[in-house]
Amino acid sequence: MATDPLSVHVDLDGGRDYDILIGRGLVASAGPRIAALGARAAGIVTDTNVAPLYAEALRTSLEGAGLRAGIVTVPPGEASKSYGRFAEVCDGLLALKIERNDVVVALGGGVVGDLAGFAAASLRRGVRFVQVPTSLLAQVDSSVGGKTGINSPLGKNLIGAFHQPRLVLADTASLDTLSEREMRAGYAEVAKYGLIGDEAFFAWCEAHWQGIFSGGPERDEAVAACCRAKAGVVTRDEREDGERALLNLGHTFGHALERITGYDSARLVHGEGVAIGLALAFRFSARLGLCGGQDAGRVANHLALAGLPTRLQQVPGGAGDADSLLDAMAQDKKVRDGALTFILARGIGQSFIAPGIDRAAVKAFLDDELAAG
Template sequence: MTRITVDLGTRSYPILIEAGLLARAAEHLAPLARGRTMAIVTDENVRPHLATLQAALADAGLASEAIVLPPGETTKSWTHLTELCDRLLQLGVERGDHVVALGGGVIGDLVGFACAILKRGCGFVQIPTTLLAQVDSSVGGKTAINTRAGKNLIGAFHQPSLVLIDPSVLDTLPLREVRAGYAEVVKYGLIDDPAFFAWCEANGAALLAGDPDARHYAIAHAVAAKARIVAADEHETNGTRALLNLGHTFGHALEAEAGFDGSLIHGEGVAAGCALAFAFSAAQGICPPGDATRVAAHWRAVGLPDGLAASGITASGARLVDHMRHDKKMAAGTLPFLLARGIGQTYLDKTVDLATVETFLDAQPR
């Protein structure tokens, strides 16, 4: 088992990574259950893993109640947030209880936000079942729902008490979802770890094909990187945590244009967004063109989109920039961008002119 701690003083929590951990989750959940019924929130696609978890809890003498929601990004909504809070209140969840979020990033974000506001804050546990959630959204306490104006615009920082990661659950995940999560894995190399990006170039195909050693190594490496960044800048106030948004400003605009309808899922948007961030950096003379080419080539090699055309986005630069103006990081009319001086040399730039971004996007192949 790999154990990583998110060091936040009295609110520190462990992340445990081990194949088969889901079936042994009861030993880690029992101290948090306090002898009470645990609420487990999941979605329809995760029912097989729900059965495994509930059986493990029952074998340990722990009671549980499941709340099963529809799958997909549209579940991160006011409607389902209201429904979930009502269901948790009906179950009698107390402030000292812990709700289990069993699923991908949608479930983790929604459950975390519900727990942040339910009775002014109750505990929760993340058991992520997608690669994207395992290496990114389950760690760090960012919780949110989407609105018509954009993605993750209503939310709160609310840290889990425990994260349990079982890489073997990825064996049941569709390849498209594994690829989407892999985009967030590669992101850590692009931010500040060129050696890890090189590892991804050499081992990405094996990871996607199901190699257990490659998956465990990549998950542990990515989680350790995120834990360090979160510990240094929990609420994204000093610029360190902002580095984790590499690819997201462009990517969220692409997702918003796609309408969150499943035609472009989050990890695909991040991949295309990273490619665009490097291409924009190269176009501004900041990044060596060869590095931007190398990033795009890796996305193509593993079947991820490397720009607008591969994402199926035909919108104008003006329309995409308009989506960016709703970005929650917008401050005093200025939107910070994550740009790169090269692979592993990402930095935050608060001087980017959106008109320049619009011109750049208009020049991209459709």
């Protein structure tokens, strides 16, 4: 068994509460923990990058705990969050004879977690679900909170369901095999939590980000801190009726960039879009007089130091024009009655929901950002 993992509890009503375990070696020890949920069989959903690294170790652990286990694989990358791949995953799980009392296990990053979670929510009208995230982004953000879904040609994450996992096993040793690019991309979501509501955590990140990247004790501490922050928000606002929207800081811009680039991970991965979005959100806030320019500069400087992009000009192949970006934003999940809603900031750690932002003001800002050197 893994040695003394850190634990974060997500306290939801109706018997839907669950634990997030954080530590090294949790993939190899997953079997008894998942078997304790009462399932007889497990369908592992993973991608072709992660499968050679961890799928057999997970299946061996599950079978050693007495579960029948099978594997469904999809190609890596955002393009797998599609109608076609969703159908393939559902059919693959049905072929494994996964029943309602069994469990679907998502082994991979955010794409696999979103796709497998949506399949679990839909299969037989709801099958139990376990997240085993293997990317930093998934461990600190997408594996927690029950948001599942796929993309539409009209926008990101527009088809999905809320389906809470029964357990999250964040094996931080799996981050040792991440590419430097994916590690940086995940770090954007780590920094986001400090920018939303915890300036002290952002300052801690400024001091300790290299330890997170190198795999020191700071890595587990950062994952646990982010999970605690998200668990609190999810407990108070499970279905994003209010406060949970704050977790989308930087995402209105970032999701638009992902759509502009056609969800092509060779050009832009989610965390890179978020990093640019975080920098844009703070520069836009400064432009509106909500926060000081020094805050916007501090955010951009730290993200750049961690190797992340902060400007539209850094999107390979270009970020389009202001009108195309605005059209992409019009499909954002936070749009209400056709009006744009942004997460803006009065300072680091002081983010807030800003509904009804004037489209002309956004266009003028984007025009200037695109024209900047």
